[in-house]
Amino acid sequence: MADDPLTAFDEKLAKANIYGQWTGEKLFRNTDGPQPAGEPCLWKWAEVRSLLDEAAEVMPESQTARRSLMFDNPGLPRGTTHTMAMGMQLIRPGETAWTHRHSIAALRFTIEGAANLYTVVDGEPYPMEDNDLVLTPGWTWHDHHNESDKPAIWLDVLDVPLMGALNQVFYESFGEDRQPLADESGAMTARLGTLRPAWEARPTARVAVRYPWKDAEAQLRRLAGADASPYDGVALEYVDPLTGGPTLPTLSCWLQWLKPGQELKPHRRTSSAVCFVIRGQGRTVIDGTEIDWGPRDGFCIPNWAWHHHMNTSASEEAVLFSVHDIPLLRALGLYREEPEDSLGTGAPPPVPGNIADRTREPAAEQNKEK
Ligand SMILES: [Fe+2]
Ligand SMILES: [Fe+2]
Structure with a gap:
Protein backbone atom coordinates (compact mmCIF):
# COMPACT_ATOMS: atom_id res chain seq x y z
CA MET A 1 0.00 0.00 0.00
CA ALA A 2 1.39 3.40 -0.99
CA ASP A 3 1.85 6.08 1.68
CA ASP A 4 0.30 8.82 -0.40
CA PRO A 5 -3.51 8.59 -0.01
CA LEU A 6 -4.20 9.39 -3.67
CA THR A 7 -1.73 6.77 -4.93
CA ALA A 8 -3.27 4.27 -2.53
CA PHE A 9 -6.70 5.20 -3.87
CA ASP A 10 -5.49 4.76 -7.46
CA GLU A 11 -4.30 1.27 -6.57
CA LYS A 12 -7.66 0.50 -5.02
CA LEU A 13 -9.45 1.70 -8.16
CA ALA A 14 -7.21 -0.45 -10.36
CA LYS A 15 -8.32 -3.54 -8.44
CA ALA A 16 -11.91 -2.64 -9.32
CA ASN A 17 -11.01 -2.20 -13.05
CA ILE A 18 -11.49 1.54 -12.71
CA TYR A 19 -9.06 4.42 -13.14
CA GLY A 20 -9.34 8.04 -12.18
CA GLN A 21 -9.22 10.20 -15.26
CA TRP A 22 -6.44 12.21 -13.58
CA THR A 23 -4.03 9.28 -13.93
CA GLY A 24 -3.55 9.33 -17.63
CA GLU A 25 -5.29 9.34 -20.96
CA LYS A 26 -2.60 11.43 -22.64
CA LEU A 27 -4.73 11.08 -25.77
CA PHE A 28 -7.27 13.51 -24.40
CA ARG A 29 -4.72 15.89 -22.91
CA ASN A 30 -3.03 16.60 -26.23
CA THR A 31 -4.30 20.03 -27.13
CA ASP A 32 -2.26 20.21 -30.34
CA GLY A 33 -4.66 17.97 -32.24
CA PRO A 34 -3.85 14.60 -33.76
CA GLN A 35 -0.32 13.37 -34.27
CA PRO A 36 0.01 12.21 -37.89
CA ALA A 37 -0.32 8.41 -37.91
CA GLY A 38 2.46 6.61 -39.75
CA GLU A 39 5.14 8.10 -41.99
CA PRO A 40 5.20 9.69 -45.42
CA ALA A 187 -31.67 -12.29 -61.50
CA MET A 188 -31.81 -8.67 -62.45
CA THR A 189 -31.13 -7.19 -59.04
CA ALA A 190 -27.54 -6.64 -59.92
CA ARG A 191 -28.34 -4.58 -62.99
CA LEU A 192 -26.85 -1.35 -61.84
CA GLY A 193 -27.61 0.92 -64.75
CA THR A 194 -29.89 3.92 -64.60
CA LEU A 195 -33.01 1.74 -65.07
CA ARG A 196 -33.73 -1.11 -62.71
CA PRO A 197 -36.67 -3.37 -61.91
CA ALA A 198 -39.17 -1.44 -59.76
CA TRP A 199 -40.47 -4.65 -58.15
CA GLU A 200 -37.12 -5.51 -56.60
CA ALA A 201 -35.71 -4.07 -53.40
CA ARG A 202 -33.32 -1.23 -53.93
CA PRO A 203 -29.87 -2.74 -54.45
CA THR A 204 -27.49 -2.23 -51.58
CA ALA A 205 -24.63 -1.61 -53.97
CA ARG A 206 -24.32 1.88 -55.31
CA VAL A 207 -25.10 2.65 -58.90
CA ALA A 208 -21.70 3.82 -60.02
CA VAL A 209 -19.22 1.01 -60.20
CA ARG A 210 -17.07 1.90 -63.19
CA TYR A 211 -15.67 5.33 -64.04
CA PRO A 212 -14.11 5.05 -67.50
CA TRP A 213 -10.92 7.00 -67.99
CA LYS A 214 -12.14 8.54 -71.23
CA ASP A 215 -14.91 10.37 -69.31
CA ALA A 216 -12.65 11.30 -66.41
CA GLU A 217 -9.92 12.57 -68.69
CA ALA A 218 -12.38 14.59 -70.78
CA GLN A 219 -13.60 16.34 -67.63
CA LEU A 220 -10.03 16.91 -66.49
CA ARG A 221 -9.14 18.44 -69.88
CA ARG A 222 -12.22 20.66 -69.68
CA LEU A 223 -11.18 22.05 -66.29
CA ALA A 224 -7.38 21.90 -66.64
CA GLY A 225 -6.00 25.40 -66.30
CA ALA A 226 -9.00 26.58 -64.26
CA ASP A 227 -8.27 28.94 -61.41
CA ALA A 228 -8.91 26.30 -58.78
CA SER A 229 -7.65 25.73 -55.25
CA PRO A 230 -4.13 27.02 -54.48
CA TYR A 231 -3.81 24.05 -52.10
CA ASP A 232 -5.13 21.23 -54.28
CA GLY A 233 -4.82 22.57 -57.82
CA VAL A 234 -7.45 21.37 -60.25
CA ALA A 235 -8.84 18.60 -58.04
CA LEU A 236 -11.83 16.60 -59.24
CA GLU A 237 -13.76 14.25 -57.01
CA TYR A 238 -15.33 11.14 -58.52
CA VAL A 239 -18.95 11.18 -57.38
CA ASP A 240 -21.83 8.78 -57.11
CA PRO A 241 -24.19 10.15 -59.80
CA LEU A 242 -27.25 9.23 -57.71
CA THR A 243 -26.27 11.13 -54.62
CA GLY A 244 -23.62 13.54 -55.85
CA GLY A 245 -21.68 12.26 -52.87
CA PRO A 246 -18.38 10.40 -52.66
CA THR A 247 -17.58 7.14 -54.41
CA LEU A 248 -17.86 5.02 -51.26
CA PRO A 249 -19.24 5.66 -47.74
CA THR A 250 -15.72 5.73 -46.34
CA LEU A 251 -13.53 6.73 -49.31
CA SER A 252 -13.43 9.56 -51.80
CA CYS A 253 -11.43 9.34 -55.05
CA TRP A 254 -9.79 12.33 -56.69
CA LEU A 255 -7.91 13.33 -59.77
CA GLN A 256 -5.49 16.25 -59.51
CA TRP A 257 -3.97 18.14 -62.38
CA LEU A 258 -0.83 20.22 -61.96
CA LYS A 259 0.38 22.45 -64.73
CA PRO A 260 4.09 22.44 -65.65
CA GLY A 261 6.13 24.03 -62.87
CA GLN A 262 3.14 24.50 -60.58
CA GLU A 263 3.76 24.51 -56.84
CA LEU A 264 0.76 24.29 -54.53
CA LYS A 265 0.56 25.89 -51.11
CA PRO A 266 0.96 23.79 -47.95
CA HIS A 267 -2.06 22.70 -45.97
CA ARG A 268 -3.13 19.84 -43.75
CA ARG A 269 -6.32 17.88 -43.30
CA THR A 270 -7.63 15.59 -40.59
CA SER A 271 -7.97 12.99 -43.37
CA SER A 272 -5.17 10.83 -44.74
CA ALA A 273 -4.52 10.11 -48.41
CA VAL A 274 -2.93 7.53 -50.67
CA CYS A 275 -1.73 8.76 -54.05
CA PHE A 276 -0.85 7.20 -57.39
CA VAL A 277 0.96 9.06 -60.16
CA ILE A 278 -0.87 8.70 -63.45
CA ARG A 279 1.65 10.82 -65.31
CA GLY A 280 4.32 13.44 -64.74
CA GLN A 281 7.23 14.11 -62.41
CA GLY A 282 6.99 15.97 -59.18
CA ARG A 283 7.68 16.35 -55.52
CA THR A 284 5.44 16.26 -52.49
CA VAL A 285 6.78 17.67 -49.23
CA ILE A 286 5.11 16.04 -46.22
CA ASP A 287 6.06 17.38 -42.77
CA GLY A 288 9.53 18.19 -44.16
CA THR A 289 10.02 14.84 -45.92
CA GLU A 290 10.56 15.23 -49.66
CA ILE A 291 8.99 12.59 -51.84
CA ASP A 292 10.13 12.68 -55.47
CA TRP A 293 7.67 10.85 -57.66
CA GLY A 294 7.35 9.76 -61.26
CA PRO A 295 4.85 7.81 -63.34
CA ARG A 296 3.06 4.95 -61.54
CA ASP A 297 4.74 5.54 -58.17
CA GLY A 298 2.56 5.35 -55.07
CA PHE A 299 2.90 7.40 -51.90
CA CYS A 300 0.92 8.26 -48.78
CA ILE A 301 0.11 11.41 -46.83
CA PRO A 302 -0.60 10.74 -43.12
CA ASN A 303 -3.53 12.54 -41.50
CA TRP A 304 -2.93 16.07 -40.21
CA ALA A 305 0.50 16.26 -41.87
CA TRP A 306 1.50 19.50 -43.61
CA HIS A 307 1.99 18.83 -47.28
CA HIS A 308 2.14 20.35 -50.70
CA HIS A 309 2.60 19.02 -54.22
CA MET A 310 4.72 20.48 -56.97
CA ASN A 311 5.15 19.60 -60.61
CA THR A 312 8.93 19.67 -61.12
CA SER A 313 8.73 19.51 -64.90
CA ALA A 314 8.81 22.82 -66.76
CA SER A 315 7.08 21.37 -69.80
CA GLU A 316 4.89 18.38 -68.85
CA GLU A 317 1.64 18.27 -66.89
CA ALA A 318 1.30 15.99 -63.85
CA VAL A 319 -1.82 14.00 -63.00
CA LEU A 320 -2.41 12.27 -59.66
CA PHE A 321 -5.08 9.81 -58.61
CA SER A 322 -5.70 9.82 -54.87
CA VAL A 323 -8.01 8.30 -52.29
CA HIS A 324 -9.01 10.10 -49.10
CA ASP A 325 -10.86 8.99 -45.96
CA ILE A 326 -12.75 12.29 -45.98
CA PRO A 327 -16.34 10.87 -46.17
CA LEU A 328 -15.78 8.93 -42.98
CA LEU A 329 -14.56 12.00 -41.12
CA ARG A 330 -17.31 14.19 -42.56
CA ALA A 331 -19.94 11.73 -41.37
CA LEU A 332 -18.57 12.10 -37.86
CA GLY A 333 -18.20 15.89 -38.04
CA LEU A 334 -14.42 15.53 -37.77
CA TYR A 335 -13.24 16.80 -41.14
CA ARG A 336 -11.02 19.87 -40.91
CA GLU A 337 -8.59 21.51 -43.20
CA GLU A 338 -5.97 24.10 -42.32
CA PRO A 339 -3.99 26.12 -44.85
CA GLU A 340 -0.52 26.92 -43.55
CA ASP A 341 -0.73 30.57 -44.54
CA SER A 342 -3.77 31.14 -42.30
CA LEU A 343 -1.90 30.16 -39.14
CA GLY A 344 -1.72 32.87 -36.53
CA THR A 345 -3.76 35.35 -38.56
CA GLY A 346 -7.05 34.54 -36.86
CA ALA A 347 -8.68 35.20 -40.23
CA PRO A 348 -10.78 32.69 -42.08
CA PRO A 349 -8.50 31.05 -44.62
CA PRO A 350 -8.65 32.46 -48.16
CA VAL A 351 -9.34 29.21 -49.95
CA PRO A 352 -11.22 29.67 -53.21
CA GLY A 353 -12.48 26.36 -54.48
CA ASN A 354 -11.42 24.66 -51.31
CA ILE A 355 -13.82 21.89 -50.50
CA ALA A 356 -13.81 22.44 -46.76
CA ASP A 357 -14.80 26.05 -47.12
CA ARG A 358 -17.16 25.94 -50.04
CA THR A 359 -20.07 25.33 -47.72
CA ARG A 360 -18.87 27.79 -45.10
CA GLU A 361 -17.99 30.80 -47.20
CA PRO A 362 -21.47 31.94 -48.26
CA ALA A 363 -22.65 31.96 -44.62
CA ALA A 364 -19.63 34.01 -43.60
CA GLU A 365 -20.34 36.49 -46.39
CA GLN A 366 -23.97 36.87 -45.30
CA ASN A 367 -22.94 37.59 -41.75
CA LYS A 368 -20.64 40.35 -42.91
CA GLU A 369 -23.44 42.09 -44.74
CA LYS A 370 -25.67 42.25 -41.68
FE1 LIG B 1 -11.93 -8.64 -52.47
FE1 LIG C 1 -3.56 18.24 -50.04
Whole structure:
Protein backbone atom coordinates (compact mmCIF):
# COMPACT_ATOMS: atom_id res chain seq x y z
CA MET A 1 0.00 0.00 0.00
CA ALA A 2 1.39 3.40 -0.99
CA ASP A 3 1.85 6.08 1.68
CA ASP A 4 0.30 8.82 -0.40
CA PRO A 5 -3.51 8.59 -0.01
CA LEU A 6 -4.20 9.39 -3.67
CA THR A 7 -1.73 6.77 -4.93
CA ALA A 8 -3.27 4.27 -2.53
CA PHE A 9 -6.70 5.20 -3.87
CA ASP A 10 -5.49 4.76 -7.46
CA GLU A 11 -4.30 1.27 -6.57
CA LYS A 12 -7.66 0.50 -5.02
CA LEU A 13 -9.45 1.70 -8.16
CA ALA A 14 -7.21 -0.45 -10.36
CA LYS A 15 -8.32 -3.54 -8.44
CA ALA A 16 -11.91 -2.64 -9.32
CA ASN A 17 -11.01 -2.20 -13.05
CA ILE A 18 -11.49 1.54 -12.71
CA TYR A 19 -9.06 4.42 -13.14
CA GLY A 20 -9.34 8.04 -12.18
CA GLN A 21 -9.22 10.20 -15.26
CA TRP A 22 -6.44 12.21 -13.58
CA THR A 23 -4.03 9.28 -13.93
CA GLY A 24 -3.55 9.33 -17.63
CA GLU A 25 -5.29 9.34 -20.96
CA LYS A 26 -2.60 11.43 -22.64
CA LEU A 27 -4.73 11.08 -25.77
CA PHE A 28 -7.27 13.51 -24.40
CA ARG A 29 -4.72 15.89 -22.91
CA ASN A 30 -3.03 16.60 -26.23
CA THR A 31 -4.30 20.03 -27.13
CA ASP A 32 -2.26 20.21 -30.34
CA GLY A 33 -4.66 17.97 -32.24
CA PRO A 34 -3.85 14.60 -33.76
CA GLN A 35 -0.32 13.37 -34.27
CA PRO A 36 0.01 12.21 -37.89
CA ALA A 37 -0.32 8.41 -37.91
CA GLY A 38 2.46 6.61 -39.75
CA GLU A 39 5.14 8.10 -41.99
CA PRO A 40 5.20 9.69 -45.42
CA CYS A 41 6.32 6.85 -47.71
CA LEU A 42 7.01 6.25 -51.39
CA TRP A 43 6.77 3.01 -53.37
CA LYS A 44 8.65 3.26 -56.66
CA TRP A 45 7.00 1.74 -59.71
CA ALA A 46 10.21 0.12 -61.06
CA GLU A 47 10.68 -1.85 -57.84
CA VAL A 48 7.02 -2.79 -57.39
CA ARG A 49 6.72 -3.83 -61.06
CA SER A 50 9.67 -6.21 -60.76
CA LEU A 51 8.32 -7.63 -57.47
CA LEU A 52 4.95 -8.23 -59.15
CA ASP A 53 6.70 -10.20 -61.92
CA GLU A 54 8.51 -12.20 -59.26
CA ALA A 55 5.23 -12.79 -57.38
CA ALA A 56 3.75 -14.18 -60.59
CA GLU A 57 6.56 -16.75 -60.62
CA VAL A 58 6.54 -17.79 -56.98
CA MET A 59 2.86 -17.33 -56.07
CA PRO A 60 0.63 -19.78 -57.94
CA GLU A 61 -2.85 -18.61 -58.81
CA SER A 62 -4.44 -21.41 -56.81
CA GLN A 63 -3.03 -20.33 -53.43
CA THR A 64 -5.16 -17.30 -52.88
CA ALA A 65 -7.88 -15.27 -54.45
CA ARG A 66 -5.44 -12.46 -55.02
CA ARG A 67 -1.81 -11.84 -55.94
CA SER A 68 -1.63 -8.45 -54.26
CA LEU A 69 1.42 -6.66 -52.93
CA MET A 70 0.25 -4.34 -50.18
CA PHE A 71 2.17 -1.18 -49.28
CA ASP A 72 3.01 -1.33 -45.59
CA ASN A 73 3.76 1.88 -43.71
CA PRO A 74 6.71 1.20 -41.33
CA GLY A 75 5.22 3.67 -38.83
CA LEU A 76 1.97 1.73 -38.44
CA PRO A 77 1.10 -1.75 -37.16
CA ARG A 78 -0.55 -2.40 -40.56
CA GLY A 79 -1.78 -0.36 -43.49
CA THR A 80 -0.59 2.36 -45.82
CA THR A 81 -2.31 5.00 -43.69
CA HIS A 82 -4.13 4.33 -40.41
CA THR A 83 -7.43 3.87 -42.31
CA MET A 84 -6.45 2.67 -45.79
CA ALA A 85 -4.40 -0.03 -47.43
CA MET A 86 -3.00 0.50 -50.91
CA GLY A 87 -1.25 -2.06 -53.07
CA MET A 88 -0.79 -3.38 -56.56
CA GLN A 89 -2.05 -6.65 -57.98
CA LEU A 90 -1.11 -8.68 -61.02
CA ILE A 91 -3.05 -11.38 -62.78
CA ARG A 92 -1.55 -13.32 -65.65
CA PRO A 93 -3.29 -13.98 -68.96
CA GLY A 94 -6.06 -16.53 -68.50
CA GLU A 95 -6.09 -16.24 -64.71
CA THR A 96 -9.10 -15.62 -62.49
CA ALA A 97 -9.19 -14.08 -59.05
CA TRP A 98 -12.12 -16.03 -57.62
CA THR A 99 -15.39 -14.70 -56.28
CA HIS A 100 -15.74 -13.44 -52.75
CA ARG A 101 -17.14 -10.53 -50.78
CA HIS A 102 -16.29 -8.66 -47.62
CA SER A 103 -17.53 -5.79 -45.49
CA ILE A 104 -14.31 -3.99 -46.44
CA ALA A 105 -14.87 -1.54 -49.30
CA ALA A 106 -12.37 -1.62 -52.15
CA LEU A 107 -11.58 0.09 -55.41
CA ARG A 108 -9.27 -0.63 -58.33
CA PHE A 109 -7.51 1.88 -60.51
CA THR A 110 -6.30 0.08 -63.63
CA ILE A 111 -2.59 0.48 -64.40
CA GLU A 112 -2.07 -2.02 -67.21
CA GLY A 113 -5.52 -2.95 -68.46
CA ALA A 114 -7.28 -4.33 -71.51
CA ALA A 115 -10.80 -4.44 -72.91
CA ASN A 116 -11.04 -8.12 -72.00
CA LEU A 117 -9.73 -7.62 -68.49
CA TYR A 118 -12.78 -7.24 -66.29
CA THR A 119 -14.14 -7.29 -62.78
CA VAL A 120 -17.58 -8.76 -62.13
CA VAL A 121 -19.47 -6.91 -59.38
CA ASP A 122 -22.79 -8.43 -58.26
CA GLY A 123 -23.29 -10.18 -61.57
CA GLU A 124 -22.29 -7.31 -63.81
CA PRO A 125 -18.98 -7.33 -65.73
CA TYR A 126 -17.01 -4.08 -65.87
CA PRO A 127 -14.10 -3.73 -68.31
CA MET A 128 -10.81 -2.45 -66.90
CA GLU A 129 -8.94 -0.44 -69.46
CA ASP A 130 -5.98 1.78 -68.59
CA ASN A 131 -6.81 4.27 -65.83
CA ASP A 132 -10.41 3.09 -65.41
CA LEU A 133 -11.69 3.19 -61.83
CA VAL A 134 -13.83 0.22 -60.74
CA LEU A 135 -15.42 0.03 -57.28
CA THR A 136 -16.23 -3.08 -55.31
CA PRO A 137 -18.35 -1.56 -52.53
CA GLY A 138 -18.55 -3.40 -49.20
CA TRP A 139 -20.37 -6.75 -49.33
CA THR A 140 -20.62 -6.91 -53.14
CA TRP A 141 -19.58 -10.18 -54.80
CA HIS A 142 -16.55 -9.65 -56.98
CA ASP A 143 -14.15 -11.61 -59.15
CA HIS A 144 -11.52 -10.57 -61.67
CA HIS A 145 -10.71 -12.16 -65.02
CA ASN A 146 -7.83 -11.56 -67.35
CA GLU A 147 -8.88 -12.81 -70.76
CA SER A 148 -6.26 -10.71 -72.52
CA ASP A 149 -2.92 -12.02 -73.74
CA LYS A 150 -0.76 -9.97 -71.36
CA PRO A 151 -0.38 -9.58 -67.58
CA ALA A 152 -2.79 -7.08 -66.06
CA ILE A 153 -1.97 -4.80 -63.15
CA TRP A 154 -4.11 -2.52 -61.05
CA LEU A 155 -3.93 -0.41 -57.94
CA ASP A 156 -6.02 -1.61 -54.99
CA VAL A 157 -7.22 0.66 -52.22
CA LEU A 158 -9.26 -0.73 -49.32
CA ASP A 159 -10.50 0.53 -45.97
CA VAL A 160 -8.98 -2.51 -44.22
CA PRO A 161 -7.28 -0.83 -41.23
CA LEU A 162 -10.45 1.15 -40.51
CA MET A 163 -12.70 -1.91 -40.62
CA GLY A 164 -10.15 -3.76 -38.50
CA ALA A 165 -10.12 -0.99 -35.89
CA LEU A 166 -13.93 -0.99 -35.80
CA ASN A 167 -13.86 -4.80 -35.55
CA GLN A 168 -16.27 -5.06 -38.47
CA VAL A 169 -14.57 -7.51 -40.81
CA PHE A 170 -16.86 -10.04 -42.46
CA TYR A 171 -15.65 -12.23 -45.33
CA GLU A 172 -17.40 -14.81 -47.45
CA SER A 173 -16.23 -16.95 -50.34
CA PHE A 174 -18.73 -17.63 -53.11
CA GLY A 175 -17.30 -21.12 -53.57
CA GLU A 176 -16.81 -20.78 -57.32
CA ASP A 177 -14.21 -19.07 -59.49
CA ARG A 178 -16.88 -17.10 -61.24
CA GLN A 179 -20.29 -15.79 -60.14
CA PRO A 180 -23.16 -16.07 -62.63
CA LEU A 181 -23.63 -12.97 -64.74
CA ALA A 182 -26.92 -11.14 -64.25
CA ASP A 183 -27.91 -11.70 -67.86
CA GLU A 184 -27.30 -15.45 -67.55
CA SER A 185 -29.03 -16.02 -64.23
CA GLY A 186 -32.10 -13.91 -64.92
CA ALA A 187 -31.67 -12.29 -61.50
CA MET A 188 -31.81 -8.67 -62.45
CA THR A 189 -31.13 -7.19 -59.04
CA ALA A 190 -27.54 -6.64 -59.92
CA ARG A 191 -28.34 -4.58 -62.99
CA LEU A 192 -26.85 -1.35 -61.84
CA GLY A 193 -27.61 0.92 -64.75
CA THR A 194 -29.89 3.92 -64.60
CA LEU A 195 -33.01 1.74 -65.07
CA ARG A 196 -33.73 -1.11 -62.71
CA PRO A 197 -36.67 -3.37 -61.91
CA ALA A 198 -39.17 -1.44 -59.76
CA TRP A 199 -40.47 -4.65 -58.15
CA GLU A 200 -37.12 -5.51 -56.60
CA ALA A 201 -35.71 -4.07 -53.40
CA ARG A 202 -33.32 -1.23 -53.93
CA PRO A 203 -29.87 -2.74 -54.45
CA THR A 204 -27.49 -2.23 -51.58
CA ALA A 205 -24.63 -1.61 -53.97
CA ARG A 206 -24.32 1.88 -55.31
CA VAL A 207 -25.10 2.65 -58.90
CA ALA A 208 -21.70 3.82 -60.02
CA VAL A 209 -19.22 1.01 -60.20
CA ARG A 210 -17.07 1.90 -63.19
CA TYR A 211 -15.67 5.33 -64.04
CA PRO A 212 -14.11 5.05 -67.50
CA TRP A 213 -10.92 7.00 -67.99
CA LYS A 214 -12.14 8.54 -71.23
CA ASP A 215 -14.91 10.37 -69.31
CA ALA A 216 -12.65 11.30 -66.41
CA GLU A 217 -9.92 12.57 -68.69
CA ALA A 218 -12.38 14.59 -70.78
CA GLN A 219 -13.60 16.34 -67.63
CA LEU A 220 -10.03 16.91 -66.49
CA ARG A 221 -9.14 18.44 -69.88
CA ARG A 222 -12.22 20.66 -69.68
CA LEU A 223 -11.18 22.05 -66.29
CA ALA A 224 -7.38 21.90 -66.64
CA GLY A 225 -6.00 25.40 -66.30
CA ALA A 226 -9.00 26.58 -64.26
CA ASP A 227 -8.27 28.94 -61.41
CA ALA A 228 -8.91 26.30 -58.78
CA SER A 229 -7.65 25.73 -55.25
CA PRO A 230 -4.13 27.02 -54.48
CA TYR A 231 -3.81 24.05 -52.10
CA ASP A 232 -5.13 21.23 -54.28
CA GLY A 233 -4.82 22.57 -57.82
CA VAL A 234 -7.45 21.37 -60.25
CA ALA A 235 -8.84 18.60 -58.04
CA LEU A 236 -11.83 16.60 -59.24
CA GLU A 237 -13.76 14.25 -57.01
CA TYR A 238 -15.33 11.14 -58.52
CA VAL A 239 -18.95 11.18 -57.38
CA ASP A 240 -21.83 8.78 -57.11
CA PRO A 241 -24.19 10.15 -59.80
CA LEU A 242 -27.25 9.23 -57.71
CA THR A 243 -26.27 11.13 -54.62
CA GLY A 244 -23.62 13.54 -55.85
CA GLY A 245 -21.68 12.26 -52.87
CA PRO A 246 -18.38 10.40 -52.66
CA THR A 247 -17.58 7.14 -54.41
CA LEU A 248 -17.86 5.02 -51.26
CA PRO A 249 -19.24 5.66 -47.74
CA THR A 250 -15.72 5.73 -46.34
CA LEU A 251 -13.53 6.73 -49.31
CA SER A 252 -13.43 9.56 -51.80
CA CYS A 253 -11.43 9.34 -55.05
CA TRP A 254 -9.79 12.33 -56.69
CA LEU A 255 -7.91 13.33 -59.77
CA GLN A 256 -5.49 16.25 -59.51
CA TRP A 257 -3.97 18.14 -62.38
CA LEU A 258 -0.83 20.22 -61.96
CA LYS A 259 0.38 22.45 -64.73
CA PRO A 260 4.09 22.44 -65.65
CA GLY A 261 6.13 24.03 -62.87
CA GLN A 262 3.14 24.50 -60.58
CA GLU A 263 3.76 24.51 -56.84
CA LEU A 264 0.76 24.29 -54.53
CA LYS A 265 0.56 25.89 -51.11
CA PRO A 266 0.96 23.79 -47.95
CA HIS A 267 -2.06 22.70 -45.97
CA ARG A 268 -3.13 19.84 -43.75
CA ARG A 269 -6.32 17.88 -43.30
CA THR A 270 -7.63 15.59 -40.59
CA SER A 271 -7.97 12.99 -43.37
CA SER A 272 -5.17 10.83 -44.74
CA ALA A 273 -4.52 10.11 -48.41
CA VAL A 274 -2.93 7.53 -50.67
CA CYS A 275 -1.73 8.76 -54.05
CA PHE A 276 -0.85 7.20 -57.39
CA VAL A 277 0.96 9.06 -60.16
CA ILE A 278 -0.87 8.70 -63.45
CA ARG A 279 1.65 10.82 -65.31
CA GLY A 280 4.32 13.44 -64.74
CA GLN A 281 7.23 14.11 -62.41
CA GLY A 282 6.99 15.97 -59.18
CA ARG A 283 7.68 16.35 -55.52
CA THR A 284 5.44 16.26 -52.49
CA VAL A 285 6.78 17.67 -49.23
CA ILE A 286 5.11 16.04 -46.22
CA ASP A 287 6.06 17.38 -42.77
CA GLY A 288 9.53 18.19 -44.16
CA THR A 289 10.02 14.84 -45.92
CA GLU A 290 10.56 15.23 -49.66
CA ILE A 291 8.99 12.59 -51.84
CA ASP A 292 10.13 12.68 -55.47
CA TRP A 293 7.67 10.85 -57.66
CA GLY A 294 7.35 9.76 -61.26
CA PRO A 295 4.85 7.81 -63.34
CA ARG A 296 3.06 4.95 -61.54
CA ASP A 297 4.74 5.54 -58.17
CA GLY A 298 2.56 5.35 -55.07
CA PHE A 299 2.90 7.40 -51.90
CA CYS A 300 0.92 8.26 -48.78
CA ILE A 301 0.11 11.41 -46.83
CA PRO A 302 -0.60 10.74 -43.12
CA ASN A 303 -3.53 12.54 -41.50
CA TRP A 304 -2.93 16.07 -40.21
CA ALA A 305 0.50 16.26 -41.87
CA TRP A 306 1.50 19.50 -43.61
CA HIS A 307 1.99 18.83 -47.28
CA HIS A 308 2.14 20.35 -50.70
CA HIS A 309 2.60 19.02 -54.22
CA MET A 310 4.72 20.48 -56.97
CA ASN A 311 5.15 19.60 -60.61
CA THR A 312 8.93 19.67 -61.12
CA SER A 313 8.73 19.51 -64.90
CA ALA A 314 8.81 22.82 -66.76
CA SER A 315 7.08 21.37 -69.80
CA GLU A 316 4.89 18.38 -68.85
CA GLU A 317 1.64 18.27 -66.89
CA ALA A 318 1.30 15.99 -63.85
CA VAL A 319 -1.82 14.00 -63.00
CA LEU A 320 -2.41 12.27 -59.66
CA PHE A 321 -5.08 9.81 -58.61
CA SER A 322 -5.70 9.82 -54.87
CA VAL A 323 -8.01 8.30 -52.29
CA HIS A 324 -9.01 10.10 -49.10
CA ASP A 325 -10.86 8.99 -45.96
CA ILE A 326 -12.75 12.29 -45.98
CA PRO A 327 -16.34 10.87 -46.17
CA LEU A 328 -15.78 8.93 -42.98
CA LEU A 329 -14.56 12.00 -41.12
CA ARG A 330 -17.31 14.19 -42.56
CA ALA A 331 -19.94 11.73 -41.37
CA LEU A 332 -18.57 12.10 -37.86
CA GLY A 333 -18.20 15.89 -38.04
CA LEU A 334 -14.42 15.53 -37.77
CA TYR A 335 -13.24 16.80 -41.14
CA ARG A 336 -11.02 19.87 -40.91
CA GLU A 337 -8.59 21.51 -43.20
CA GLU A 338 -5.97 24.10 -42.32
CA PRO A 339 -3.99 26.12 -44.85
CA GLU A 340 -0.52 26.92 -43.55
CA ASP A 341 -0.73 30.57 -44.54
CA SER A 342 -3.77 31.14 -42.30
CA LEU A 343 -1.90 30.16 -39.14
CA GLY A 344 -1.72 32.87 -36.53
CA THR A 345 -3.76 35.35 -38.56
CA GLY A 346 -7.05 34.54 -36.86
CA ALA A 347 -8.68 35.20 -40.23
CA PRO A 348 -10.78 32.69 -42.08
CA PRO A 349 -8.50 31.05 -44.62
CA PRO A 350 -8.65 32.46 -48.16
CA VAL A 351 -9.34 29.21 -49.95
CA PRO A 352 -11.22 29.67 -53.21
CA GLY A 353 -12.48 26.36 -54.48
CA ASN A 354 -11.42 24.66 -51.31
CA ILE A 355 -13.82 21.89 -50.50
CA ALA A 356 -13.81 22.44 -46.76
CA ASP A 357 -14.80 26.05 -47.12
CA ARG A 358 -17.16 25.94 -50.04
CA THR A 359 -20.07 25.33 -47.72
CA ARG A 360 -18.87 27.79 -45.10
CA GLU A 361 -17.99 30.80 -47.20
CA PRO A 362 -21.47 31.94 -48.26
CA ALA A 363 -22.65 31.96 -44.62
CA ALA A 364 -19.63 34.01 -43.60
CA GLU A 365 -20.34 36.49 -46.39
CA GLN A 366 -23.97 36.87 -45.30
CA ASN A 367 -22.94 37.59 -41.75
CA LYS A 368 -20.64 40.35 -42.91
CA GLU A 369 -23.44 42.09 -44.74
CA LYS A 370 -25.67 42.25 -41.68
FE1 LIG B 1 -11.93 -8.64 -52.47
FE1 LIG C 1 -3.56 18.24 -50.04
